[in-house]
Amino acid sequence: MNNSSSSKSHGLDQPELSGPKSLRTKMGKPEDSEKKIFHKKLKDVEISVPIVYGNISFWLGKKANEYQSHKWTVYVRGATNEDLGVVIKRAVFQLHSSFNNPTRVIESPPFELSECGWGEFEIAITLFFHSDVCDKPLNLFHHLKLYPEDESGPMSTKKPVVVESYDEIVFPEPSEAFLARVQNQPALIVPRLPAGSVLPPPVPVEDPSKRKRGDTKDHPMSQWFMNFSEADELLQLAAARQQVQAHIAKFRREISLLDGQQQQQVNSVSDQ
Structure with missing residues (x-):
């Protein structure tokens, strides 16, 4: 399944996509000991961080062999490709035991790694x-996908397989220090504070030209990233609701028809 390699972008053919999976993960409230360290906690306030995690894989074509058939990249990114380094300190990817050094630690964004395998x-x-x-880590699980759903069709070196899941990490009762530090960061959803609440002065956003960029907007594979938005979710829910209502109406018509047939049979027997 293994052997390492770096990733690179390919052509503009439509990728093999797997339907998005949406989650909302709520982290535990901070313990009392944390309150002493990070001062005042903000009651009835939540900060959420939309993330996407998944993989993109390319078939190696003529270069493929028994042990290396695909080049793939697994990653955690911001849902709008913003820098997650403001919240996430490091990411650990646990690969299959057949890989050299299967525990991979990524200390800075972008949080991703690339490999080759079969x-x-x-x-x-x-x-x-x-x-x-937060002092507690978050565990996610992703099933690496290399092959398209339609296994009977021909594989392409330019058409990647893309599998992504959407999640919102929710931090209840954040500290004033945390909120003050991230209130100007576009990667997070920061609520309005209750009337009368006063925060420390906002921390200035670091000049991007003076640091390594951690966003994935210019990522070489960003053309394959899927789009996730609340509007899309609402449209999908509305479409699903219409489908369910149509099925219910169809079943009611069928039940009504069956009831009518049964009544006719009863009437026929009574007439005899």
Whole structure:
């Protein structure tokens, strides 16, 4: 399943996509000991961080062999490709035991790794947060997908297989220090504070030209990333609701028809 390699972008053919899976993960409230360290907690306030995790894989074509048939990249990114380094300190990817050094630690964004191999397997992803965010890590699981759903069709070196899941990490009762630090960060959903609440002065956003960029907007594979939005979710829910209502109406018509037939049979027997 193994052997390492770096990733690169390919052509513009439509990728083999797997339907998005949406989650909302709520992290535990901070313990009393944390309150002493990070001062005042904000009651009835939540900060959410939309993330996407998954993989993109390319078939190697003529370069493929028994042990290396695909080049793939597994990653955790911001749902709008913003820098997650403001919240996530490091990510640990646990690969199959057949890989050299299967525990891969990524200390800075973008949180991703690339490999070559031939087999599909489950990858455990552990996210560790900065000390003022949360002291408990978050465990995610992603099944590496290399082959398209339609296995009978021809494989292409330019058409990747893309599998992504959407999640919102929710931090209840954040510290004032955390909120002050991230209130100007576009990667997070920061609520309005209750009337009368006063925060420390906002921390200035670091000049992007003075640091390594951690967003994935210019990622070489960003053309394959799927789009996730609340509007899309609402449209999907509305479409699903219409489908369910149509099925209910159809079943009611069928039941009504069956009831009518049964009544006719009863009337026929009575007439005899």
